[in-house]
Amino acid sequence: MSVARLRSLRSVALRTPNVSEAAEFYREVWGLSEVEGDNGVSWLRGAGAEHHILEVRRAERNALGKIAFSVGSPAEVDDAARALAELGVPLVAEPGRLDQAGGGYGLRFADPEGRLVELSTEVEAVVPMEPQGRRAAPRKLAHVVLNTVDIDAAVAFYRNVLGMRVSDWSEHQMAFLRCNADHHVIAFNQAEWTSVNHVAYEMPSIDHFMRGVGHLRHQGVTPLWGPGRHGPGNNTFSYFADPAGLVCEYTSEVEQVQEDAWLCRVWRRVPELSDLWGTAGPPSKDVRSHMAGVPDPGRWWER
Incomplete structure (x- = not known):
């Protein structure tokens, strides 16, 4: 029995000392668009409806910051928290409103190798951009x-x-x-x-x-x-x-x-x-x- 039914891979967070250069690359060259940026962190969207698909944050070394998966409802997040507790998987963040760009309701825990995993729902959506356009932007x-x-x-x-x-x-x-x-x-x-x-x-x-x-x-x-x-x-x-x-x-x-x-x-x-x-x-x-x-x-x- 799994703790939740995952709907999609929502976003990935990367940590790097080269945050300014990396964020500029993903904005100006890679085809993403910045939806919010603040003091060493940048949240970037693709052409789809997801609020952001990439977070780039300043850190001492290159590393994975977080993997975020979408679930269907706050009730599913709460159920996942109880199921994780039964499996002995401690939470890094209890179910609640997420203090991040795009908001949402979710929880966070670590996998066996220390990667931060987020399950979230009700994250703000954005208007899709040029779904059939010619611009080379990741969807x-x-x-x-x-x-x-x-x-x-x-x-x-x-x-x-x-x-x-x-x-x-x-x-x-x-x-x-x-x-x-x-x-x-x-x-x-x-x-x-x-x-x-x-x-x-x-x-x-x-x-x-x-x-x-x-x-x-x-x-x-x-x-x-x-x-x-x-x-x-x-x-x-x-x-x-x-x-x-x-x-x-x-x-x-x-x-x-x-x-x-x-x-x-x-x-x-x-x-x-x-x-x-x-x-x-x-x-x-x-x-x-x-x-x-x-x-x-x-x-x-x-x-």
């Missing part, structure tokens, strides 16, 4: 990939506590988990330390995806890896590094899962399956180094 947050020192424990927690389903494995190196029809909203990568691997932003179409890649090239920002199309998830990809060195991805056409017909499979980790188009080739040592990030001890709110 929403697509997924976040996290490096973990114990992939089996990470998958078990997000399955058993948060009710996620495993869509696919990439051998025993990566696991792709979903909470709705999108093939994955979170993935775990077995690694030497806990850290952010990358954050992916969904473009409205493959045309917008390529416009985004082209726009970045005109800004002098070239891909670390891509463009290409992944095997697991069947989504397009092009990876870049922001000024803080954190990896961000443009993606589109994420595979949609039909629950009653889907069969989880284990993909081989070979170049022809990591990029079905054959345009990007295998990830380089530089790409892997960026995706490894720096060790993130988590539980930053206790320090």
Whole structure:
């Protein structure tokens, strides 16, 4: 029994010493729009209705600040708090009104590797921007990939506590988990330390995806890896590094899962399956180094 029925991946918070440069990059180059900013923190929206999909906050080192998932109602948040208590998962923030941009009602707790997880509802919405326009702006947050020192424990927690389903494995190196029809909203990568691997932003179409890649090239920002199309998830990809060195991805056409017909499979980790188009080739040592990030001890709110 999971503690809640997650509807979507709402937002991700990143912590970095390079907050000003990173926020400017996501505003001026990446295609997001700032909805609010204050004293070392910036909240940025995409073209969809979500109030913000990215929070960038000043910190001593690059790290994950928070992962936020949406649920249906305040009652579901309260039920989740009781269920978490029964499972022995302590709360970092009790159910209540959220003191953050966009407001809302929610709670927060830590996963086994010290990542802050938020369940929220009634967050302010914003008017969607140019849903069929030509501007290369991400529509929403697509997924976040996290490096973990114990992939089996990470998958078990997000399955058993948060009710996620495993869509696919990439051998025993990566696991792709979903909470709705999108093939994955979170993935775990077995690694030497806990850290952010990358954050992916969904473009409205493959045309917008390529416009985004082209726009970045005109800004002098070239891909670390891509463009290409992944095997697991069947989504397009092009990876870049922001000024803080954190990896961000443009993606589109994420595979949609039909629950009653889907069969989880284990993909081989070979170049022809990591990029079905054959345009990007295998990830380089530089790409892997960026995706490894720096060790993130988590539980930053206790320090």
